[in-house]
Amino acid sequence: MPAKLTLFEKVWNAHLVAQPAGRSPILYIDLHLLHEVTSPQAFDGLRAAGRKVRQPARAVATVDHNVPTDPRGTPITDLIAAKQISALEANCKEFGIRLFDTNSPEQGIVHVIGPELGLTQPGMTIVCGDSHTSTHGAFGALAFGIGTSEVEHVLATQCLAQQKPQTMKIDIRGRLAEGVSAKDLALGIIGQIGTDGATGHVIEYTGDAVRALSMEGRMTLCNMSIEAGARAGMVAPDETTLAYVRNRRFAPRDAEWEKTVAHWRSLPSDTGAEFDKVVEMDAAQLSPFVTWGTNPGMVAPVTGRVPEPNGMKDSDRRAFELALQYMGLEPGKLIEEIGIDRVFIGSCTNSRIEDLRAAARVAKGHRVNSKVRAMVVPGSQTVKKAAEQEGLHRIFREAGFEWRESGCSMCLGMNPDILQPGERCASTSNRNFEGRQGRGGRTHLVSPMMAAAAAIAGHFTDIRNWKFQ
Amino acid sequence: MKPFTVHRGGVAPLDRVNVDTDQIIPKQFLKRIEKTGFGQFLFYDWRFGPEGKKNSDFVLDQPHYGGATILVAGKNFGCGSSREHAVWALADFGFRAVISSSFADIFANNSAKNGFLTVRLSDNEISQLMRHAAESGYELTIDLEQCEVRDDHGFRAKFPIDEFVRHCLLNGLDDIGLTLQHESEIADYEARHPLPAALDFNP
Ligand code: SF4
Numbered sequence: 046m047p048a049k050l051t052l053f054e055k056v057w058n059a060h061l062v063a064q065p066a067g068r069s070p071i072l073y074i075d076l077h078l079l080h081e082v083t084s085p086q087a088f089d090g091l092r093a094a095g096r097k098v099r100q101p102a103r104a105v106a107t108v109d110h111n112v113p114t115d116p117r118g119t120p121i122t123d124l125i126a127a128k129q130i131s132a133l134e135a136n137c138k139e140f141g142i143r144l145f146d147t148n149s150p151e152q153g154i155v156h157v158i159g160p161e162l163g164l165t166q167p168g169m170t171i172v173c174g175d176s177h178t179s180t181h182g183a184f185g186a187l188a189f190g191i192g193t194s195e196v197e198h199v200l201a202t203q204c205l206a207q208q209k210p211q212t213m214k215i216d217i218r219g220r221l222a223e224g225v226s227a228k229d230l231a232l233g234i235i236g237q238i239g240t241d242g243a244t245g246h247v248i249e250y251t252g253d254a255v256r257a258l259s260m261e262g263r264m265t266l267c268n269m270s271i272e273a274g275a276r277a278g279m280v281a282p283d284e285t286t287l288a289y290v291r292n293r294r295f296a297p298r299d300a301e302w303e304k305t306v307a308h309w310r311s312l313p314s315d316t317g318a319e320f321d322k323v324v325e326m327d328a329a330q331l332s333p334f335v336t337w338g339t340n341p342g343m344v345a346p347v348t349g350r351v352p353e354p355n356g357m358k359d360s361d362r363r364a365f366e367l368a369l370q371y372m373g374l375e376p377g378k379l380i381e382e383i384g385i386d387r388v389f390i391g392s393c394t395n396s397r398i399e400d401l402r403a404a405a406r407v408a409k410g411h412r413v414n415s416k417v418r419a420m421v422v423p424g425s426q427t428v429k430k431a432a433e434q435e436g437l438h439r440i441f442r443e444a445g446f447e448w449r450e451s452g453c454s455m456c457l458g459m460n461p462d463i464l465q466p467g468e469r470c471a472s473t474s475n476r477n478f479e480g481r482q483g484r485g486g487r488t489h490l491v492s493p494m495m496a497a498a499a500a501i502a503g504h505f506t507d508i509r510n511w512k513f514q
Numbered sequence: 515m516k517p518f519t520v521h522r523g524g525v526a527p528l529d530r531v532n533v534d535t536d537q538i539i540p541k542q543f544l545k546r547i548e549k550t551g552f553g554q555f556l557f558y559d560w561r562f563g564p565e566g567k568k569n570s571d572f573v574l575d576q577p578h579y580g581g582a583t584i585l586v587a588g589k590n591f592g593c594g595s596s597r598e599h600a601v602w603a604l605a606d607f608g609f610r611a612v613i614s615s616s617f618a619d620i621f622a623n624n625s626a627k628n629g630f631l632t633v634r635l636s637d638n639e640i641s642q643l644m645r646h647a648a649e650s651g652y653e654l655t656i657d658l659e660q661c662e663v664r665d666d667h668g669f670r671a672k673f674p675i676d677e678f679v680r681h682c683l684l685n686g687l688d689d690i691g692l693t694l695q696h697e698s699e700i701a702d703y704e705a706r707h708p709l710p711a712a713l714d715f716n717p
Binding site: 069094103111128141142193194204206240361364476485 | 529530531532534536537540541542544545546547548549559564588589590593594595596597598599601616618619620623624627628637676677678679681689690692693694696699700703704707709710711712713714715717
């Protein structure tokens, strides 16, 4: 009887090029995504060694981290950022790599445009010099972030030497309640297993709650796998996946489609396949979450309080105290009583059309609180256009939200969108590290609905009690 | 790549857990297109005030730890973004290794590619080293040949490391070169898995 394999093992095995004795296996990479921040030194390395790009057509580049979200055509005032963007343009030209540049109608955050263009497909190996490459695992691809040396490695060889990670299954029973989103599921998981709970592992998310998620929701979930320390997150492809990929620009067509789909259908983990670790959760236990600290594992239900340090280990207590000091919060404070100054709806976690629809549904007919500045940054130009066709931008603008151009924006604040010291932000992004959104800025991670509601209330509020108009 | 065999040096204790790469090198310094010159920005938000004035309280700026080449830190070091700039900054500042009870995967990978060692010891051993670091003239030896960390006063601990990573570090091997030795296997794989038509691109 053939061995029972997991989804991860099937994809891994199918991409093994060589297994040299005493060395890491060499894995073939189907798709390499590039952006301006982590690639310039890799191209320099190639030039210095006199190497070529082995498969330029398997690399696709865009600009996202640095691009301003002001109307396109406004000159980039940050000269060093402009230099990095033009370095990518020059490198793509020199090595023959497809680039979706600042003015492209398909520009956007690399993890938004990959799926949207149909580049991301089940069963692929996908890498990018960015930790949130895990997003693409939502399609049943093995997708993981790499550093700049590895970017150079893939450019030169289309392969990577990789130690085989371990496997972890996170099985979510039941159904998410109304108002509890994929983001809350991700935060709930990290809150339970910790920010290093999945280090060294590739997670496969299974269970009814995951099956019921849209592709956007699965992407949000897989996106934050890295926040649990995982190498990658995956969801087995199913009809939802196929319906999403079908007819996209780079998707297979006609006879090719039929053949490829047959292969995709063989990818789900075999019944009885074994994982190194298994975690089980009940979707019914989850509520909308808000992070209160300086890592994504420091999370509480919106109806809860900032925890008390009672019974913590010394090292945990110290981290806890530093976090609260930075965040300007006291133990025991009710989450719903935390007031905010800024709201950011965007990032590769939550800037897709479905996220914007959810936020707009909350914002409709309301006004952003007078002490709050709120912005919406679509993940890509394609998302922006779709949202405008549906009139979402009008709902946001009428409610007092800024409607901006696509990019990473205030997720990491490399462009001019940043928090001022002490400002408190409800953000749909993925990291609440100290200074992530601007030095001294205080980030609380939430879902798009929770962020929109906080913008209007001026403080966190339970979306399950919202008065939709 | 500079080989790593045996290294002896001073130790700086960074008594924090989950030190993330945003902390190691904040994003405003990621715009450089070179690999050099990141050391001055290491732990920038902790070491410098908002106006760029040095905050001398920070451990790396205390005279006692000046010139330290080994950093000891709490668990889950290097979590967060994939920025290799974090390793470049640590190395450029003068560090050759970080000792912690656990490392984020991408950070550990990036380190190995730069001849920079990540050493895993137990929480208990980490706390011992944090205490010892404060002693005057304290030095540690990291011996990659023996996979061992030791001092002159009886501290001795073995650490685990992937055999291949160790081999590359000891010999300063460029692993792109190693992969290219498999040219025929790569070509063979590519012959069996041709480029999908949709991806074909002729600039
Ligand atoms: S949106 Fe944020 S997390 Fe995502 S790729 Fe951009 S900077 Fe990274």
